[in-house]
Amino acid sequence: MLPVPDPITTDSGFEASSDASAAGSWQRELARAVRSADDLLRRLGLVLPEESLETAMVRLGISDQNAVYLRRFPVLVPENFLKRMRPGDASDPLLRQVLPLAAEAAIVDGFVSDAVGDLAARRTDGLIHKYEGRVLLIAASACAVHCRYCFRREYPYEAEPRRLDDWQPAISEIASDTSITEVIFSGGDPWMLTDQRLQALCSAIDAIPHIERIRFHTRLPIVLPSRITSDLLKLLRTLRSQAIVVVHANHANEIVDDCQVVLRELVRSGVPVLNQSVLLAGVNDSVDALEALSRRLVNIGVMPYYLHQLDQVSGTAHFEVAKSRGVELLRELASRLPGYAVPRYVQEIPGHTGKTPIDR
Ligand SMILES: *Cc1c(COP(=O)(O)O)cnc(C)c1O
Ligand code: SF4
Secondary structure, rough: OOOOOOOOOOOOOOOOOOOOOOOOHHHHHHHHHEEEEHHHHHHHOOOOOOHHHHHHHHHOOOOOOOOHHHHHOOOOOHHHHHHHOOOOOOOHHHHHHHHEEEHHHOOOOOOOOOOOOOOOHEEEEEEEEEOOOOOEEOOOOOOOOOOOOOOOOOHHHOOOOOOHHHHHHHHHHHHOOOOEEEEEEEEOHHHHHHHHHHHHHHHHOOOOOOOOEEEEEEEEHHHHHHOOOHHHHHHHHHOOOEEEEEEEOOOOOHHHHHHHHHHHHHHHHOOOEEEEEEEOOOOOHHHHHHHHHHHHHHHOEEEEEEOOOOOOOOOOHOOOOOHHHHHHHHHHHHOOOOHHHHHEEEEEOOOOOEEEEOOO
């Protein structure tokens, strides 16, 4: 379960401190994010002139705003992401990612709350160890956007560390296990922490001699480009460990304007930048959409990394694309693009120590 982020004190990594008062422009931008389906529809001109809001919601198959799953995982869309959607188009691929449909209420066989086995792999508070040599830090519980297909939409974030002291067991655990060479900052979105708090946690990890790489899994360069501050870029450049950034975009229309600018900035600062996507019905389940996405990424130096088969999490079944279809799409994509522009089509199987490639 994701808490509704409080834009100023979203730094769930640590105790509130004085830097909340010095909220940067990205925090102010987040405070203005769209937080209801009504608002989303009105802002995009999706309520027809002769129509009531209720009629529009029913026509578009949108969930009742009192639905339990919507109270637990509310609408959240920063204006910057909203402005890349086509007004008046209910099938816009960016809108589909954030629009809460009544279909989320469906109970579908095989779709469960912890589809990826996160809880079984929890090693201490905030630390998940399921991949060989790599650990995941649940560095922050909040995100700047709520993606309706999210595999951690049911994750019990409230149990994870919030203050720097609370991170000590996780840090000691990493320090005591020399088989761990890479720490992946995950969440939520780890870049929801302020620069100051991110720096504190990174320094603690960076000081562990057997850590070779620190990786950040973040969607903020895509949905809230103003988050990429000069302090953040400096932090990445000054780590002893190799920094790696994995962003998350699903459609070419996401990679425009200031998003493109900050991705270039990240690339030019010398940090490897990779992208992961999820194969989503109604968003990117066509060769043309996947090709456009890959081309836009590689043209600014961001390498397509994974195309994930949807994890079977409750409420997301309407996004599922059959694996046989995914394999076809990838085969066609590979015939159109250089090898480096074709992401690996993979799935997460609970209990496996790495991703499993899908080839049939
Ligand atoms: C797969 C996965 C990773 C790490 O996988 P790599 O194969 O090391 O890139 C990290 N976080 C999540 C949520 C994943 O699903
Ligand atoms: S940004 Fe990532 S963690 Fe956050 S809601 Fe989207 S998919 Fe889930």
